[in-house]
Amino acid sequence: MKLNATTEMEPVSMPGFADLHPFVPAEDAQGYRELIGQLESWLAEATGYDRVSIQPNAGSQGELAGLLAIRGYHRANGDAGRTICLIPSSAHAPTPRRP
Numbered sequence: 001m002k003l004n005a006t007t008e009m010e011p012v013s014m015p016g017f018a019d020l021h022p023f024v025p026a027e028d029a030q031g032y033r034e035l036i037g038q039l040e041s042w043l044a045e046a047t048g049y050d051r052v053s054i055q056p057n058a059g060s061q062g063e064l065a066g067l068l069a070i071r072g073y074h075r076a077n078g079d080a081g082r083t084i085c086l087i088p089s090s091a092h093a094p095t096p097r098r099p
Contacts, residue, residue: 012018020032036054043052053065067085074082 020029026033040052040054044050053069071082074080
């Protein structure tokens with residue numbers, strides 16, 4: 001489920017928190033990694049799941065994260081042959097499709 005409520009957008013938009021460059025060296029992002037790791041751990045414990053992933057905050061990235069999770073599930077269950085994803089022409093997508 002994806003919801004971009006104002007209450008969740010405000011904290012992630014705060015200066016000093018939202019300004020991390022995508023290519024920052026890993027050692028400079030240790031605090032972020034600890035914060036995300038702790039949150040994922042708490043959510044996994046609260047839900048009873050083995051692991052939880054903090055999903056991206058954009059439609060296209062969320063779609064990719066979902067597809068990667070599905071692929072990981074099939075591979076973990078020895079079903080690596082599932083390599084096709086059927087998407088109906090009526091599906092919403094972040095970019096328009098050509099007919």
